[in-house]
Amino acid sequence: MKTNQKKAWLFLAPTIIFVTLFSIYPILRAFGMSFQGGSLIDLHWNGFSNYQYIFNDPEFWLAIKNTVLYAVISVPVGLAISIMLAWIIFDKVKHKSFFETTFFMPYVTSTIAIGIVFRYIFNGDYGMLNFLLRSLHLPAPDWIDDPAMSLTTIIIFGIWSSLAFNIVILMGALRNIDPNFYTIADMYGASGRDKFWRITMPELVPTIAFLLTMNVIGAFKIYTSVYALFNGQAGVGNSGTTAVFYIYNKFQIVGTPGVAMAATVILFLIILFATFLQRKMMKKVGEN
Amino acid sequence: MKRIRLGVLFSYIILFIFAVITVFPFIYMILGGLMSFQETTSIPPTLIPHHFEWSNYATVFARAPFGRYFFNTVLTASVTTIVSLFNSLLGAFAMVNLRFKGKGLIQLVLLSLLMVPGEAIIFTNYNTIAHMGLLNTYVGLVLPFLTSIFYMYYLQSYFGSISDTIYKAAMIDGASDWDYIWKILVPMSKGGLFTVGLLSFISGWNSFLWPLLVTNEDTMRLLNNGLSAFASDAGSETQLQLAAATLTVLPILILYLIFRKQIIKGVVRNDLKG
Amino acid sequence: MDNNKFVEVKNLRKVYDNGHEAIKNVSFSVKKGDLVCLLGPSGCGKTTILNMLAGLLNPTEGDILFNGKSVIKVAPKDRHIGYVFQNYALYPHMTVLQNVMFPLIVGANKKSKAEAKEIATKYMELTQITELADQKPGNLSGGQQQRVAIARALVQEPQILLMDEPLSNLDARLRLKIREEIRSLVKTVGITTLFVTHDQEEALSIGDKIILFNDGIIQQDDLGQNFYLEPNNYFVANFVGNPVIDNFKVTKTANEIKSSQFTINLADMEQSRFKRELPDGEYVLSVRPENIVPDPDGLFETKVDDIELIGRERILKFTFDNQQVRSLINLEAPIKHGDVVKLKMRLNRVFLFTPEGERVY
Ligand SMILES: Nc1ncnc2c1ncn2[C@@H]1O[C@H](COP(=O)(O)OP(=O)(O)OP(=O)(O)O)[C@@H](O)[C@H]1O
Numbered sequence: 001m002k003t004n005q006k007k008a009w010l011f012l013a014p015t016i017i018f019v020t021l022f023s024i025y026p027i028l029r030a031f032g033m034s035f036q037g038g039s040l041i042d043l044h045w046n047g048f049s050n051y052q053y054i055f056n057d058p059e060f061w062l063a064i065k066n067t068v069l070y071a072v073i074s075v076p077v078g079l080a081i082s083i084m085l086a087w088i089i090f091d092k093v094k095h096k097s098f099f100e101t102t103f104f105m106p107y108v109t110s111t112i113a114i115g116i117v118f119r120y121i122f123n124g125d126y127g128m129l130n131f132l133l134r135s136l137h138l139p140a141p142d143w144i145d146d147p148a149m150s151l152t153t154i155i156i157f158g159i160w161s162s163l164a165f166n167i168v169i170l171m172g173a174l175r176n177i178d179p180n181f182y183t184i185a186d187m188y189g190a191s192g193r194d195k196f197w198r199i200t201m202p203e204l205v206p207t208i209a210f211l212l213t214m215n216v217i218g219a220f221k222i223y224t225s226v227y228a229l230f231n232g233q234a235g236v237g238n239s240g241t242t243a244v245f246y247i248y249n250k251f252q253i254v255g256t257p258g259v260a261m262a263a264t265v266i267l268f269l270i271i272l273f274a275t276f277l278q279r280k281m282m283k284k285v286g287e288n
Numbered sequence: 289m290k291r292i293r294l295g296v297l298f299s300y301i302i303l304f305i306f307a308v309i310t311v312f313p314f315i316y317m318i319l320g321g322l323m324s325f326q327e328t329t330s331i332p333p334t335l336i337p338h339h340f341e342w343s344n345y346a347t348v349f350a351r352a353p354f355g356r357y358f359f360n361t362v363l364t365a366s367v368t369t370i371v372s373l374f375n376s377l378l379g380a381f382a383m384v385n386l387r388f389k390g391k392g393l394i395q396l397v398l399l400s401l402l403m404v405p406g407e408a409i410i411f412t413n414y415n416t417i418a419h420m421g422l423l424n425t426y427v428g429l430v431l432p433f434l435t436s437i438f439y440m441y442y443l444q445s446y447f448g449s450i451s452d453t454i455y456k457a458a459m460i461d462g463a464s465d466w467d468y469i470w471k472i473l474v475p476m477s478k479g480g481l482f483t484v485g486l487l488s489f490i491s492g493w494n495s496f497l498w499p500l501l502v503t504n505e506d507t508m509r510l511l512n513n514g515l516s517a518f519a520s521d522a523g524s525e526t527q528l529q530l531a532a533a534t535l536t537v538l539p540i541l542i543l544y545l546i547f548r549k550q551i552i553k554g555v556v557r558n559d560l561k562g
Numbered sequence: 563m564d565n566n567k568f569v570e571v572k573n574l575r576k577v578y579d580n581g582h583e584a585i586k587n588v589s590f591s592v593k594k595g596d597l598v599c600l601l602g603p604s605g606c607g608k609t610t611i612l613n614m615l616a617g618l619l620n621p622t623e624g625d626i627l628f629n630g631k632s633v634i635k636v637a638p639k640d641r642h643i644g645y646v647f648q649n650y651a652l653y654p655h656m657t658v659l660q661n662v663m664f665p666l667i668v669g670a671n672k673k674s675k676a677e678a679k680e681i682a683t684k685y686m687e688l689t690q691i692t693e694l695a696d697q698k699p700g701n702l703s704g705g706q707q708q709r710v711a712i713a714r715a716l717v718q719e720p721q722i723l724l725m726d727e728p729l730s731n732l733d734a735r736l737r738l739k740i741r742e743e744i745r746s747l748v749k750t751v752g753i754t755t756l757f758v759t760h761d762q763e764e765a766l767s768i769g770d771k772i773i774l775f776n777d778g779i780i781q782q783d784d785l786g787q788n789f790y791l792e793p794n795n796y797f798v799a800n801f802v803g804n805p806v807i808d809n810f811k812v813t814k815t816a817n818e819i820k821s822s823q824f825t826i827n828l829a830d831m832e833q834s835r836f837k838r839e840l841p842d843g844e845y846v847l848s849v850r851p852e853n854i855v856p857d858p859d860g861l862f863e864t865k866v867d868d869i870e871l872i873g874r875e876r877i878l879k880f881t882f883d884n885q886q887v888r889s890l891i892n893l894e895a896p897i898k899h900g901d902v903v904k905l906k907m908r909l910n911r912v913f914l915f916t917p918e919g920e921r922v923y
């Protein structure tokens with residue numbers, strides 16, 4: 001058989017063409033556009049002024065702040081709950097696949113549709129959530145219409161949505177742990193808590209690292225769930241704006257694609273940096 | 289002994305609470321879609337409607353072209369799924385079974401691109417589609433998604449687990465690459481291809497930001513865009529919003545419940561390797 | 563056309579992409595209709611050679627000729643070969659019949675379904691798998707899968723059949739049975755066959771001739787019995803034979819060969835067997851266990867450490883220079899564990915090797 005089978009390029013051609021056109025080119029183009037001013041039909045070079053603009057734009061900083069806060073809160077909390085639930089299902093429940101199926105439902109369903117339901121449940125006056133809170137004599141804030149609550153609402157919805165993927169992946173990882181580890185631990189009389197912290201958690205480290213990366217990347221891209229919760233807005237008075245919201249707004253509504261692309265480049269760098277930071281952190285954890 | 293039992297009980301309670309929290313929005317969505325307007329805004333909230341208002345659905349269909357949305361969504365999701373599956377299949381075959389110069393480079397580029405978030409390129413892609421004059425067309429809706437690095441990568445790992453002597457045997461038996469792909473590779477990877485197809489169809493069904501960008505005519509909208517527009521228009525008529533949301537979610541939920549095993553297995557498999 | 567060189571391999575060399583030189587320099591030829599065994603330890607490059615013959619791998623250097631014509635540039639499917647893979651490589655989603663028919667219904671010269679089925683049925687009868695026609699390979703035993711693989715390899719009526727350790731996945735008894743079947747089958751069909759194995763006994767029983775490989779080169783290319791009687795070198799002498807050959811470190815001086823416990827006078831050896839003049843120095847004296855036997859006039863005395871019974875014979879085990887040495891004796895000899903015996907060598911059957919492995923006697 002030939003060592004250089006050129007026909008391979010024939011089989012790869014569709015992929016290469018589409019990838020070049022719709023993945024590689026747009027990355028380069030976005031980078032280029034971030035140094036250009038004007039509208040889409042008349043772009044011209046304007047150096048770093050787009051970057052200057054966004055760094056001086058309080059709305060941009062709010063978007064970044066919200067996005068970072070969202071990532072920093074929803075990801076660890078979501079992951080912790082997922083680990084707890086996955087462990088309970090794995091360790092204590094008989095009908096594992098039933099619970100797995102149940103918890104995975106949000107992953108396959110449309111964020112827009114579920115966002116509409118959440119908007120209803122979160123409704124300040126007649127929402128189910130506040131009804132429950134009031135009957136427990138707890139404070140019942142206006143989740144949707146109070147600007148101060150926007151981010152909290154987004155975070156709760158984000159955590160709810162993130163459980164699905166996390167639990168299923170964690171269950172997969174738990175099933176992969178060699179059961180002999182537990183048998184041996186039992187022989188030495190290890191308690192349930194010992195087993196969890198000394199066997200399960202260390203074995204889960206790579207999976208958790210993977211989920212952390214995926215979740216953080218996902219969190220930085222948050223858009224649709226905000227759109228759904230607040231009916232196309234970023235919360236009352238833009239209080240819940242996020243990075244992608246900002247980009248969309250500058251690109252489509254305001255019509256300054258250069259600014260949008262500058263923000264895209266910054267977002268991309270933040271994601272890259274966060275991923276890198278995590279890799280380092282998890283390596284440290286792995287070494288200990 | 290007693291402490292352990294308490295611990296287990298506590299675990300069950302937590303599990304139960306979270307299961308309810310997960311499922312409740314779905315149930316409430318279906319029930320709410322069958323309530324009357326008064327019931328949706330009553331305090332205390334209604335859980336189960338007195339009388340199922342099936343007419344809500346008639347109203348939804350009368351107010352917005354949901355039939356058209358369905359058609360658009362099924363069409364674009366199917367086309368993206370079939371074409372991207374086909375392209376990924378050919379690409380993955382070449383990467384797994386053929387030897388050629390530049391393979392390592394291609395693999396490296398594809399893997400790096402896997403890391404790039406879609407949101408970073410979606411706006412420039414809009415630009416490209418606009419330049420091609422494809423706004424508000426089906427072609428524009430599907431074009432950037434006709435190939436998927438992710439699914440190609442998934443299929444590579446699937447094909448890679450087939451012993452390479454099978455390919456060698458086929459070569460000696462006189463099969464062409466095309467014969468090998470369709471008579472051996474595809475039948476042998478039916479499960480994997482089916483799972484990838486399902487996942488792709490589901491993500492096509494739920495796509496939102498891209499169609500939002502490239503369509504603004506009502507007749508070209510996809511289900512989720514239609515739904516979100518409808519939700520804005522229906523304002524405070526929550527029962528109609530929920531009925532429309534049910535319409536959007538239910539088909540995919542049914543598909544999911546039928547193929548839950550394949551879907552979950554597929555998700556676990558491709559992500560542990562990734 | 564030279565029927566003695568139906569398959570001819572010239573100076574074949576293969577360096578893998580990672581720089582590993584699996585085949586260094588290999589030349590051999592195969593007579594038309596012969597069944598030749600390629601024998602060698604695991605990892606010595608047997609599969610590599612077979613893959614090059616099949617066209618699945620490109621040789622780095624050298625030439626391969628089938629029927630006098632170079633096939634280096636010929637695609638696998640056009641080389642008129644059948645290949646039975648080490649793991650059989652049956653298509654798991656097809657039935658046995660579909661597997662066997664597959665080569666006939668794909669590619670340039672495909673046949674009609676009916677014709678293909680007829681030919682497939684013929685070969686399935688020959689390999690006795692007709693009843694299995696509708697089974698999937700997953701449901702078959704190793705032996706049955708193996709027959710399906712052979713039927714599939716034969717169905718294109720190739721001129722050359724390549725088999726890569728076709729019996730290694732079978733249990734010992736089945737292996738004995740099937741290797742006889744394979745031999746009679748390929749002889750019935752009259753096909754030239756290269757059969758790869760790492761099992762010397764298998765090679766000896768099945769092959770018209772054997773080519774023994776190691777380290778990427780041919781160690782000996784010969785008839786089976788010659789590997790016993792006239793091994794080319796130290797490796798061959800030690801690879802072939804069960805129980806393995808006994809080796810003694812010796813030093814040659816003017817007219818003697820001395821070990822730590824015995825001395826042999828060179829004059830007692832068969833002069834015609836010396837391959838060349840021997841300079842004084844270190845050598846290895848090797849003798850097959852059946853040629854070192856208890857005898858009152860023996861060369862040296864030793865204590866029997868252990869006795870192992872193998873069928874109709876017994877192996878006496880004793881220690882010499884801290885190494886185990888064996889002697890094969892018949893069942894009736896009245897020797898017990900712990901006895902001290904005198905041992906004698908049949909000097910016209912021993913071999914002498916240089917420390918590099920070259921045979922000099
Ligand atoms: N694709 C490859 N790249 C690099 N080295 C390889 C490759 N394939 C095989 N080798 C090496 O070449 C040598 C010969 O391999 P080969 O498979 O031909 O051995 P073999 O004699 O068939 O062994 P076995 O009896 O175990 O099947 C081995 O050391 C192996 O590790």
Ligand SMILES: [Mg+2]
Binds near residue numbers: 608726
């Ligand atoms: Mg081999």
